[in-house]
Amino acid sequence: MDRPPVSRGFRSTRQASEATRLPPGQYLTxxxxxxxxxxxxxxxxxxxxxxxxLGGSLLGKWTWDEFEALPQSKITVDIHCVxxxxxxxxxxxxxxxxxxxxxxxxxxxxxxxxxxHCDGGYTTNLPVADLVAGRxxxxxxxxxxxxxxxxxxxxxxxxxxxxxxxxxxxLRRIRFMPNDEPGFWESRGYHxxxxxxxxxxxxxx
Amino acid sequence: MTATDALPQQPRIAWQTGRVHAILDETSxxxxxxxxxxxxxxxxxxxxxxxxxxxxxxxxxxxxYSIASPPEEKLLTLTVERVDGGEVSSYLLDELxxxxxxxxxxxxxxxxxxxxxxxxxxxxxxxxxxxxxxMAMLRHRRRSLAHTPxxxxxxxxxxxxxxxxxxxxxxxxxxxxxxLVYALTREQxxxxxxxxxxxxxxxxxxxxxxxxxxxxxxVCGPTGFVESISSMLVKLGFDPFSxxxxxxxxxxx
Ligand SMILES: Cc1cc2nc3c(=O)[nH]c(=O)nc-3n(C[C@H](O)[C@H](O)[C@H](O)COP(=O)(O)OP(=O)(O)OC[C@H]3O[C@@H](n4cnc5c(N)ncnc54)[C@H](O)[C@@H]3O)c2cc1C
Numbered sequence: 001m002d003r004p005p006v007s008r009g010f011r012s013t014r015q016a017s018e019a020t021r022l023p024p025g026q027y028l029t030x031x032x033x034x035x036x037x038x039x040x041x042x043x044x045x046x047x048x049x050x051x052x053x054l055g056g057s058l059l060g061k062w063t064w065d066e067f068e069a070l071p072q073s074k075i076t077v078d079i080h081c082v083x084x085x086x087x088x089x090x091x092x093x094x095x096x097x098x099x100x101x102x103x104x105x106x107x108x109x110x111x112x113x114x115x116x117h118c119d120g121g122y123t124t125n126l127p128v129a130d131l132v133a134g135r136x137x138x139x140x141x142x143x144x145x146x147x148x149x150x151x152x153x154x155x156x157x158x159x160x161x162x163x164x165x166x167x168x169x170x171l172r173r174i175r176f177m178p179n180d181e182p183g184f185w186e187s188r189g190y191h192x193x194x195x196x197x198x199x200x201x202x203x204x205x
Numbered sequence: 206m207t208a209t210d211a212l213p214q215q216p217r218i219a220w221q222t223g224r225v226h227a228i229l230d231e232t233s234x235x236x237x238x239x240x241x242x243x244x245x246x247x248x249x250x251x252x253x254x255x256x257x258x259x260x261x262x263x264x265x266x267x268x269x270y271s272i273a274s275p276p277e278e279k280l281l282t283l284t285v286e287r288v289d290g291g292e293v294s295s296y297l298l299d300e301l302x303x304x305x306x307x308x309x310x311x312x313x314x315x316x317x318x319x320x321x322x323x324x325x326x327x328x329x330x331x332x333x334x335x336x337x338x339x340m341a342m343l344r345h346r347r348r349s350l351a352h353t354p355x356x357x358x359x360x361x362x363x364x365x366x367x368x369x370x371x372x373x374x375x376x377x378x379x380x381x382x383x384x385l386v387y388a389l390t391r392e393q394x395x396x397x398x399x400x401x402x403x404x405x406x407x408x409x410x411x412x413x414x415x416x417x418x419x420x421x422x423x424v425c426g427p428t429g430f431v432e433s434i435s436s437m438l439v440k441l442g443f444d445p446f447s448x449x450x451x452x453x454x455x456x457x458x
Contacts, residue, residue, distance in 0.1 A: 004265070004308050005222055009300040012266070013292045025257070025267040025418055027292070034428045038448050039435035076434040084267055122444055150432055188315040202256075202313055203215035 001002050021078060022086055023196035028086040034150050039185065041119045052104050053175040054111070060104030064154065070095045072102050073137055077160035079167070080196040092158055097131040097137055100148065111176040116157050116182060119170035124183035125192070126166060128162035128176075130159060138171060163194040163201070216311045220257065225305045226280055231368045235334060237273065238299050238308060240281045249318035250341035250452075251423065254283070254311030256294060268293040271338035271425075271451070272312065273369075275345035284368060286334040287318050288454070317423065317451045319345070326354035326417040328412075330434050331405065332426025333361060335453055336368055339423055343383075347376060356412050358386040360404050360430065363392035386412050406437045416442060425451040 009164040062070070072095045080086045101109065103176050109128045116124050130136065139158040140147055147153035152169025159166045166186050186192050191200040199205060253271045260312040274282035288294045300308065319327060319342045327346075330341040336359060346353055367387060369405045377385035388400040388408060400408055409431060411455040424434045431452045440447050 004257065004259045006261055007296070007300075007307075009303065010266075011260045011295050012260055012262075012264040013290075014264075019264075023285065024406045025255075025265070027266060033454070034432065034452055038450055039445050040432060041445065046226050046279040072209075074422065085271060092363075185316070189313060196351075202218050204217035 002092055009124055010110075010126075012133045013036075021088060022079055024180065024199045025201075026080055026084055026086040026196065029087055031085075032087065032151065033081065033083070035081055035083055035165065036120075036150075037122060038120060040149050042149065043119055043154055043170060048154055049173075050155060052100065053173055055176075058145075059098070059106055059110075059168050062103075067138075067155070068140070071099045073099065075137070075160075079160050081191065082165055082194070082201050084162040084198075091143050092137065092139040092145070093141035094137040094155070094158065096134060096137045098134060100138065101132075109176065111178045112178045113177045114174045115177055115181065116171055116173060117169040117173040118168050119172055122168065122170075122184045124157075124166050124168045124187075125177075125186060126159065127193075129178070130162065135159065135161060138186060139167075151178060158196075161195075163196050164193075165190065166194050208373060215370045219315060220308055220310045222306045225301060225303050225307055225452070227411075228301065228303055230338070230349060231284060232366055234287045234428040235284060235364070235368050237282050237284045238301065238307075239438060240283060240309070241279075242309075245281070248272055248312035249315070249421075250321060250345040251277060251318035251338045251340070252312035252314050252341075254309045255313060256283075256293065256297075256455050257308045266293050271315070271341070273337045273340045275341055275450065277365065279283060282430070284334060284337045284340075288374070296427075314331055317425070317449050319421060319423065320399075321346075321351050321353060323421060324427060325421055326356070326414045327423045328420045328423045329355065329357040330409070330422070330426075331357065331359045332404075332406065332430035332434075334364070334368065334425030335430065335451070337426075338425055338451060340369055342423065342457050343373075346383075347380075354414065354418075356386070356388045356405055356414065358388060358408060358412055360388040360390060360426070362390050364389060404434060406441060406447060409434070409437055410441055413438075413443075415443070416444075420447065421432055422448045424448065427450045427454045 045064040048064045052059040075091045076091050078088050136159040140155050157168045221243045223240040223242045226241045229237040253269045257267045259265050270283040272283045285297045390406045431450045
């Protein structure tokens with residue numbers, strides 16, 4: 001494509017040091033904005049369960065207390081929302097996807113893709129390769145505190161190397177699927193994979 | 206292989222250079238930018254565009270802005286509110302001139318959209334500039350002579366802060382199927398008989414449609430506003446799936 005037109009009189013108001021850590025088109029925020037398609041559901045941990053599903057059977061399921069007893073991991077990562085904000089050095093705690101598979105006694109992921117299912121009916125699809133080897137967790141704490149409902153509490157997926165809608169809020173079930181299928185945002189104009197460094201925001205990017 | 210290869214690819218929504226056709230003062234903090242696209246194949250009311258600014262040194266900034274104009278119009282209207290210290294909104298309000306080139310791409314998003322073909326009434330709740338995508342719906346409704354019953358609750362600090370006020374008042378005046386309610390949160394005229402203060406459950410209940418009529422509900426505004434309105438709607442018994450939300454700003458309120 002041609003060089004973009006220069007916007008006369010436009011100058012950056014940002015620190016140059018931010019630039020290398022920001023994916024293209026993103027800006028740094030210190031707030032924690034909220035993006036969801038609808039209302040925030042109210043979920044009581046007493047009623048909460050999470051499951052790992054293959055076809056018609058469950059490979060594993062955990063109540064809140066059982067889930068809390070699984071090995072805990074803590075990570076500090078930058079997160080990138082498709083609505084353009086990026087937040088540096090966010091601190092999360094939860095159960096890594098690797099540990100979840102281990103807890104279910106699954107040594108090899110049974111298929112190459114998953115669909116994450118959430119309260120409120122939302123879904124997002126991911127390649128399993130993007131979840132294993134320490135690349136993703138089910139997070140229950142943010143900055144040391146229980147995850148707030150607006151941010152996906154009690155538990156959300158965290159896949160920080162993809163745009164943040166892939167880090168599905170209010171997670172309830174991870175379903176292995178043999179073939180890739182688009183989730184909620186992925187069938188409403190957003191990119192199927194969502195790599196912020198390749199600016200894969202929308203269909204066709 | 207990654208998931209990117211598995212599904213049929215849509216064509217990319219390409220960047221294009223539009224020309225600023227006009228700039229309108231809406232309120233003391235808000236302007237509308239009327240943009241002439243190079244190419245446009247239409248949009249759904251509720252969709253947005255991404256704007257990209259490029260500085261002399263190559264630095265770029267992107268932000269999203271909802272389309273306020275209906276699909277019936279060839280020119281696109283974006284309505285931008287000043288965010289204090291905001292990088293892009295300040296530029297759009299203070300520097301941009303009629304005749305300038307403006308890079309953008311769109312239309313984007315297929316969730317927060319209204320299509321007449323769905324049937325049923327529409328219930329719209331706007332906080333501040335959150336009116337923008339909802340205005341596209343109301344304008345489309347009017348232009349297409351749809352008799353879809355509609356109700357808008359528009360929360361603003363004062364009447365002077367209500368964007369599109371004259372147009373909305375005129376729309377509501379000669380349309381019995383459109384209900385327009387302002388909620389004035391900070392300042393009310395002395396003879397004000399409308400709602401004072403923030404939108405509450407009672408105001409929502411009194412101005413919405415019965416659940417049996419299966420309304421489509423659209424809530425747009427700052428994050429805190431959208432959070433509080435949508436949870437009140439769920440409490441009032443509306444199906445969470447019928448409530449579509451769009452959050453503009455990081456801050457609450
Ligand atoms: C889908 C979508 C549609 C949108 N449509 C519109 C629209 O129609 N009209 C419109 O005016 N804006 C709209 N926005 C918001 C817009 O994209 C920008 O975020 C906004 O203009 C601020 O950008 P900025 O560069 O001026 O501020 P920045 O330089 O990004 O921010 C400056 C400071 O202000 C804070 N801030 C940013 N935005 C807000 C806000 N809205 N309220 C309070 N504080 C804020 C930031 O956290 C930061 O501290 C939309 C956003 C989305 C995601």
